[in-house]
Amino acid sequence: MADTCEMMETDSPQPGTSKSTEVSKKTSNLPWIEKYRPQTFEEIMGNEETTTRLSIFAKKGNVPNIIIAGPPGVGKTTTILCLAKILLGSAFKEAVLELNASNDRGIDVVRNKIKMFAQQKVTLPPGRHKIIILDEVDSMTEGAQQALRRTMEIYSNTTRFALACNYSEKIIEPIQSRCAILRYTKLSDAQVLARVIQICQKENVNYTEDGLEAIVFTAQGDMRQALNNLQSTHNGFDIVKSENVFKVCDEPHPMLIKEMLKSCSVGDIRKAYKVMEHFWNLGYAAEDIIKNIFKVCKNLDIEEPLKLAFIKEIGITHKRIVEGLTTLVQMSGLLSRLCIASSGVEIS
Ligand SMILES: Nc1ncnc2c1ncn2[C@@H]1O[C@H](COP(=O)(O)OP(=O)(O)OP(=O)(O)O)[C@@H](O)[C@H]1O
Numbered sequence: 001m002a003d004t005c006e007m008m009e010t011d012s013p014q015p016g017t018s019k020s021t022e023v024s025k026k027t028s029n030l031p032w033i034e035k036y037r038p039q040t041f042e043e044i045m046g047n048e049e050t051t052t053r054l055s056i057f058a059k060k061g062n063v064p065n066i067i068i069a070g071p072p073g074v075g076k077t078t079t080i081l082c083l084a085k086i087l088l089g090s091a092f093k094e095a096v097l098e099l100n101a102s103n104d105r106g107i108d109v110v111r112n113k114i115k116m117f118a119q120q121k122v123t124l125p126p127g128r129h130k131i132i133i134l135d136e137v138d139s140m141t142e143g144a145q146q147a148l149r150r151t152m153e154i155y156s157n158t159t160r161f162a163l164a165c166n167y168s169e170k171i172i173e174p175i176q177s178r179c180a181i182l183r184y185t186k187l188s189d190a191q192v193l194a195r196v197i198q199i200c201q202k203e204n205v206n207y208t209e210d211g212l213e214a215i216v217f218t219a220q221g222d223m224r225q226a227l228n229n230l231q232s233t234h235n236g237f238d239i240v241k242s243e244n245v246f247k248v249c250d251e252p253h254p255m256l257i258k259e260m261l262k263s264c265s266v267g268d269i270r271k272a273y274k275v276m277e278h279f280w281n282l283g284y285a286a287e288d289i290i291k292n293i294f295k296v297c298k299n300l301d302i303e304e305p306l307k308l309a310f311i312k313e314i315g316i317t318h319k320r321i322v323e324g325l326t327t328l329v330q331m332s333g334l335l336s337r338l339c340i341a342s343s344g345v346e347i348s
């Protein structure tokens, strides 16, 4: 955490150093994801059940060891930092050890650094413990995780562990059994949108409704991605509108994909192929195209059975692409299979 704190302090825009606030806003290097990292549980969007549980723990103290697992950019690190701040207040600096994937966390670190911190004496109010934050713990080697098992038990009188990871299955069973596991899900579009609007208002961002829709679409439930895309579009253009967002994110435009899928749903392969060829000529990677086709297809207004057939074909093509078949022929093959699916002919 020390890193984050220092960064937030030193990077804060200095009042009065720029000619106008407008200029300072546009040129400020502070990423909005840090500037607007929630400081309290109330500010964290989504996953309310877990955050409410944790805020009760935070008030009462005596928190168990916890693992927060979930997809990227949904507030796992933020939640752990909030919890530690509320629990330890001014003692945060001396009573928290934060290690993330950018630190070396091999067996030696577990044996030396973590043990030494756990042994240190810090005076804390009753019911409060020192906290060791292990972020992105799924990237720790199994050996290092094994070395952690005993440490977690020996120092349980004085120290608590807060772990965050994307994949809980990469954490060895014995550690899972020593912790309460809390699962975070992707944020809903409405939750991402609500936060994005708040930040647009605070930063005086000039936006259109379709611009924010595009931000939400490109983020797919990842708040970090949403805020980064918003800031990049705001920095690069006068206005946050869908066209600009897709330019910044360098993604195939979903409106065109929608048109392409609609053409397939009425069996018009020529029209659909034109769009695909257009994407291809713009140089988009097959994987980016297929991912976006899937995102658009999920919300396409076509009959449910047809949508399922489409998703199956998209999945098959995605698999082929991942295996290395990244050609325009493959992509065109997908379109033809989608056209066949919409004509009701069984594909063998
Ligand atoms: N639920 C949320 N509510 C509000 N802001 C959020 C939320 N989740 C993420 N953010 C924003 O995104 C930034 C990154 O979030 P955070 O570091 O907590 O993600 P994470 O879940 O730990 O992701 P990763 O798995 O990649 O480590 C935060 O600083 C904050 O600005």
Ligand SMILES: [Mg+2]
Pocket (backbone or CB within 6 Å): 076, 077, 078, 135, 136, 164
């Ligand atoms: Mg994190």
